Amino acid sequence: MNDHSPQDTQPRREERVFGVACSFRSVAEIFHAAERIRDAGWKKWDVYTPFPIHGMDAAMGLPRSSIPRVTLLAGITGFVTGCLLTWYTNSFDYPLIVGAKPYWSVIYPFPVLYECTILFAAFGTFFGQFIFNRLPRHHHPLFDVPQFIRVSDDAFMVVLEVTDPHFGNPDKAYDFLASLGGQDITLVRD
């Protein structure tokens, strides 16, 4: 079953392993491979394709992004901050009547409140995705895999990551990918 070249299969002693990569030749192949990896219970793995594949989210069993929750919390924080800002400056610290309006109400400072809401929500979304995506990141172990460059052209690649409890040892992951029909199975060094 395991007929790969030995220098590629075994990590050298001091090396850390990122995972195991393999290629598929068509959308259908990688789609069905993704479904089987999902059904086997894998969580730490990813699919790399030259173009978006409709339905791949479901085939991989990906949940929806948590970013909207960050956006909502940040937006509420912004609204409350705007309320506190206008109340503190105009009604508490230096009470001032402008244009015969109350010291504070929810109406006259509404542009401030909703601008703060939008500003904070936008920052929350932007920086939230940085954190969730672990950015900035200047290098990735896959950049050292020679065939990875072809996923921007005509290759479809699956990478099983070592952090997944199913990973065990590289040989087990090799066998699993080979049973899915993956080709060019390669160890990815961290």
Place this chain on the structure above:
Amino acid sequence: MSDSRSPSAWSARWPLLAAIAAVCIGTVYGFAFFTPLEEGARNQMSLLYGAMFWASVLIGVLMLTMITRLFDAGWAPIIRRSWEFLLPALPIVILLGVAPLAFNPSVRHAVWEWTSATDHAAHAKSWFLNEPFLLGRIGFYIVAFGGLGWALRHWSFRQDGDRTAGHTHTLHAISAAGVPVAALTLTFLAFDCLMALSYHWFSTMYGVWFFTLSIRMALSVTVILTHLLSTRGWLGGMLNQAHRHVLGCLMLAFTVFWAYISFSQYFIIYNANIPEETFWYNIREIDAVTGEKSQWWWVSMFMVFGFFLLPFILLLFYRTKIIASRIVAVASLIFVGGLVDLWWNAIPRKIHDHSEVGFHVNDFLVPQLGLDLLAVLGFGALVFAIFLRTVRNAECIPVHDPRISESLEYHE
């Protein structure tokens, strides 16, 4: 597809709806034209109210039809065909609901106070607010909306038969020219039939407010109608989760836009604090004689919390937009909110009396609310009778639209 779900089976039911429409609109006509005229013309307002409500739905449908053409929206074709079936009702609703009030001189004077006013405001605005020009404008609204709707249907329906992709380009051009025409027409319709009911008052936001209301109403009707057509009609197996998602996103966007426009109008008037503008909001909040909160105050609060905040919060959630029962529930809430928004805009008026301030404001809760709802039911039955009649004239989805497969396989 079982036979009862086919377009022809649905279409056969149009006489029933036409009969309901005839009974309801006939009753509303009876109250409008055969009861004594009073200041405020509350009986006559029911006819205007019902017609303007469905005019707003259909104007939204007209705008969505053109906007989805202009943006080449890939999701739209299967839904747009239902909009095209609705379009012929628009000129008929204005013809049956607005024109009779305007062309009957005594009713016209009761509904549009400016026609018999002699004060400076009426004089200064008389270059626009004069009776021959009003009648001419109403004729123009009917012709402009009718013509646009006809053109949008004509080339779209012809594509079913001759399979010419070029008709899509023709419809592109019609929509590009039609959007500004329809925008101006709907703005002046809102000025004439709603804003001019209080002719002292003016708001430059009013046309945009009516546009946002129209789109919200059209989207809510679209969500409910397409859900019915997918569970009991010819869209079964075609309408998918992604279509609901895109309609839900549009509902969310226009809920925010409606709030933005409505609040901006309030905020500008609140900040300037000029009596000739603020009275319009005052009569919608407080009892002029006692200074207490009036019934309209609670209607206003429903607008803020029920027509904006609740739909806004609900539509933020992804699952609200994709689960059919939830998006239909939100669409129903927005539909009811639209009824209330139109009441709030059209009905409150100063009625002169002998109190110390010289007037009172007509209440929200009056028996004529039932007449208003009868008018809404009547014109709704009329609109869908015309819809079912028009279904016979074309395929139930645009089978030769260049984007039909993209629409059928639409994916988030």
